[in-house]
Amino acid sequence: MGRKGIAAVLTALALLLAACAGTRAPEKTGYEYVVGVSQSNLIEPMQIAVHDQMQTHAREYPDLRLVFADAVGDSGRQADDIRQLVGLDADLLIVTPVNAVDLGEALAEARKKVPVIVLGSKIDGSDYDMFIGPDDYEVGYQSGQRVAELLGADGGTVLEISGQQGSLRAQQISAGFAGALAQRPEVRLLGTLDGEWLRDTAERRMKDSLLQSAPADVVFAHSDAMAYGAWRAAQDFRVDNIRFFGVGGQEDEGKVWVDNGILTSTFYCNTGSAEAIDWALKILRGVKDAPRELVFEPVYYAGAGKK
Numbered sequence: 001m002g003r004k005g006i007a008a009v010l011t012a013l014a015l016l017l018a019a020c021a022g023t024r025a026p027e028k029t030g031y032e033y034v035v036g037v038s039q040s041n042l043i044e045p046m047q048i049a050v051h052d053q054m055q056t057h058a059r060e061y062p063d064l065r066l067v068f069a070d071a072v073g074d075s076g077r078q079a080d081d082i083r084q085l086v087g088l089d090a091d092l093l094i095v096t097p098v099n100a101v102d103l104g105e106a107l108a109e110a111r112k113k114v115p116v117i118v119l120g121s122k123i124d125g126s127d128y129d130m131f132i133g134p135d136d137y138e139v140g141y142q143s144g145q146r147v148a149e150l151l152g153a154d155g156g157t158v159l160e161i162s163g164q165q166g167s168l169r170a171q172q173i174s175a176g177f178a179g180a181l182a183q184r185p186e187v188r189l190l191g192t193l194d195g196e197w198l199r200d201t202a203e204r205r206m207k208d209s210l211l212q213s214a215p216a217d218v219v220f221a222h223s224d225a226m227a228y229g230a231w232r233a234a235q236d237f238r239v240d241n242i243r244f245f246g247v248g249g250q251e252d253e254g255k256v257w258v259d260n261g262i263l264t265s266t267f268y269c270n271t272g273s274a275e276a277i278d279w280a281l282k283i284l285r286g287v288k289d290a291p292r293e294l295v296f297e298p299v300y301y302a303g304a305g306k307k
Helices: 003-021 045-058 075-087 104-111 136-151 168-181 199-212 224-236 254-259 273-284
Strands: 033-039 064-070 092-095 116-119 130-134 156-162 187-194 218-221 243-248 265-268 293-296 299-301
Touching (some): 033 075, 064 075, 064 273, 075 104, 092 273, 116 273, 130 136, 136 168, 136 187, 136 218, 136 265, 156 168, 156 199, 218 224, 224 243, 243 254, 254 265, 254 299
Parallel strands (some): 033 064, 033 092, 092 116, 116 130, 156 187, 156 218, 243 265
8 A cells, every 4th residue: 555545544544543533532542742734645756755854853752642634725724634533532633735725714713723834935924833844945945046146147048847736845846936037137937837746747738838939048946846846848759958956955855856867966954754753742841932933944965965
């Protein structure tokens, strides 16, 4: 069974427990705390990494149980997931939002009962107790600077592949990237494709772009998976003079692709999975000085020993 199937089984099991118990809360035999995790999807590679890293880190806390829900990219379903997790007597919620705008009502309801940690991508409004994630504007800004440095004084052309455009994270990365390029008029942005955070979508839309116009000198994608998908499209079309920049920098994806010469570089972005688990337990145990935000700076990676 794949990761998505495992998450679905866990969620279904939790729902079954609630149904069998009627209006009673599910028993926490062997666990002092239950943390509900509402993920935007379990298809996107970064979200799979978040799921796996949380599972691994949670093993350090024998009194903690995680219950996952997969919104499969649907914000309405995620709102329902949040309500169901609270109904299952979760003590705290960790939410990786589908987009920035659609969870306000569900989170406002949830926060009346349990603390909420938003992980990875910010939301509009203030219906959360803590945000953990990267400085997405800075990710985009530094990426724009690196692309401009690579193209040099003569400049060149860039194609951007964004994450799902309703995502505040994608909007912030794009804003930072545009801010950096605004200072370098010799670098021209040809356009932005919506890769939806998915490798296959980025590959398909990159192929469409190559069919319609001349290739850019550089492709900048908001995730390493999308950058890899764009590279695959270029390989299929035998276009070998494009350089690819990604974001993520995970050991088994972005860094490997940089080391193998597929990507020119990536920015490592801490998923915050371990920190979310740690802070969830601190909050549940009564810590009073939890920060409103825990923001990670991006770390540039262009290969072993390169800066």
